[in-house]
Amino acid sequence: MAQTVFVPKESLADEGRVAASPDTVKRIKALGLDVVVETEAGRASRILDSDYETAGARIGSASDATSADVILKVRRPTTEEIAAYKQGAIVLATMDPFGAEEALSAMADAGLSAFAMELMPRITRAQVMDVLSSQANLAGYQAVIDAAEAYDRALPMMMTAAGTVPAAKVFVMGAGVAGLQAIATAKRLGGVVSATDVRAAAGEQVASLGGKFIMTEALKDASGEGGYARELTDDEKKAQSELVAGHIAKQDIVITTALIPGRPAPKLIDADMVASMKPGSVIVDLAVERGGNVEGSKAGEVVVTKNDVTIIGHLNVAGRIAATASQLYAKNLYAFLETMVDGESGSVAIDREDELVSATLLTHGGKVVHERFGGASTEAPAAAPDDGASPEGEAAPAVEPGTGDSDAGKGNTSEGKA
Numbered sequence: 001m002a003q004t005v006f007v008p009k010e011s012l013a014d015e016g017r018v019a020a021s022p023d024t025v026k027r028i029k030a031l032g033l034d035v036v037v038e039t040e041a042g043r044a045s046r047i048l049d050s051d052y053e054t055a056g057a058r059i060g061s062a063s064d065a066t067s068a069d070v071i072l073k074v075r076r077p078t079t080e081e082i083a084a085y086k087q088g089a090i091v092l093a094t095m096d097p098f099g100a101e102e103a104l105s106a107m108a109d110a111g112l113s114a115f116a117m118e119l120m121p122r123i124t125r126a127q128v129m130d131v132l133s134s135q136a137n138l139a140g141y142q143a144v145i146d147a148a149e150a151y152d153r154a155l156p157m158m159m160t161a162a163g164t165v166p167a168a169k170v171f172v173m174g175a176g177v178a179g180l181q182a183i184a185t186a187k188r189l190g191g192v193v194s195a196t197d198v199r200a201a202a203g204e205q206v207a208s209l210g211g212k213f214i215m216t217e218a219l220k221d222a223s224g225e226g227g228y229a230r231e232l233t234d235d236e237k238k239a240q241s242e243l244v245a246g247h248i249a250k251q252d253i254v255i256t257t258a259l260i261p262g263r264p265a266p267k268l269i270d271a272d273m274v275a276s277m278k279p280g281s282v283i284v285d286l287a288v289e290r291g292g293n294v295e296g297s298k299a300g301e302v303v304v305t306k307n308d309v310t311i312i313g314h315l316n317v318a319g320r321i322a323a324t325a326s327q328l329y330a331k332n333l334y335a336f337l338e339t340m341v342d343g344e345s346g347s348v349a350i351d352r353e354d355e356l357v358s359a360t361l362l363t364h365g366g367k368v369v370h371e372r373f374g375g376a377s378t379e380a381p382a383a384a385p386d387d388g389a390s391p392e393g394e395a396a397p398a399v400e401p402g403t404g405d406s407d408a409g410k411g412n413t414s415e416g417k418a
């Protein structure tokens, strides 16, 4: 009998993404597995039950989880969900494993083979499985859309009979995956875009998207391990802050995306800089789940300061563009699942020698096996928490202890005055 893959409706409030698309259902079926999708699992991502059915899935209910061999999820399963899964089930999800010892123990005790997709190594073979990139790219896009919505003026320059509307000045801080997409999106909307990063290599990428790269002379290059940023020295921070202070006062929209592996997000914008901005300016702090780049940003909130600067701190920003985020996330999961399916028998098997497996497998055979979480895995070691990911190499990706949490699904707006 064919093994079964179950795709639940995400239980976390405000999580609109789903871990399979009609396209990936079709592909999973072609591997020889059966697929059951919980009714309405795709609704918030604009996928109808009938779309999944047409692709070959059976529509079921939450209770179908109990007999599934593989569970595809967006978020780490809750205690109740874990209790429902059968022993030996494979679970692929964004597990947010740092600081989640209890949940890891619960998954180990339940005999699950739980994989954390965000720990996928950033090597060529695994690019198609890189959930951090697929979701950060969309977060960068959505950040500009959110900023444009909150900005009470037009972004592009418009020359009309009634007068000329100036283009908005958009400044992007941190030009990694999210930042580059923010730059591209702001350009498409007609903004005059500048950007900064502490990695010199980012300069060329910013320029190739039509943005102006600004970087302080005092900071030649702060590239760290594996192509990620290192933390700046105090002198470098001071020089960066002086550069930014002069620039920010002239900006209409600022998008911050700066992260350093294994550290809280660097503070880039202080209260004085926010106070220097014009009324109606907008800041989007994409690093808010990791402590924030902006003084005064609040996780899950939209704050309006005394001088009428809006600071947007939405959580789960990729989840705000759920239909597209699900499409890409589903493909990431499928690509990894495919590597575990035996082409002959159509059954799923875990090869612990595989570097993708050893980098992502958290629990197996009743134990926590990932060595970053106290497991005694003997397979190819993942990076120490501070090393971050290596775009070329073997290290696990940039995830910081305690980043994002079960609140991260509350990607919605509340308003407040700072």
Ligand code: NAD
Pocket: 122, 123, 124, 127, 130, 133, 136, 173, 174, 175, 176, 177, 178, 179, 196, 197, 198, 199, 202, 227, 228, 229, 232, 257, 258, 259, 260, 261, 266, 268, 391, 392, 398
């Ligand atoms: P990230 O999310 O860790 O950080 C976002 C950006 O913030 C980075 O560009 C970083 O340099 C920048 N930053 C850190 N401190 C800063 C500061 N004080 N001021 C301004 N900017 C600061 O990074 P990411 O987006 O995941 O990507 C980092 C690198 O990895 C990039 O070079 C990217 O191209 C590369 N990458 C490679 C692969 C792959 O090979 N498969 C996949 C994704 C990303």
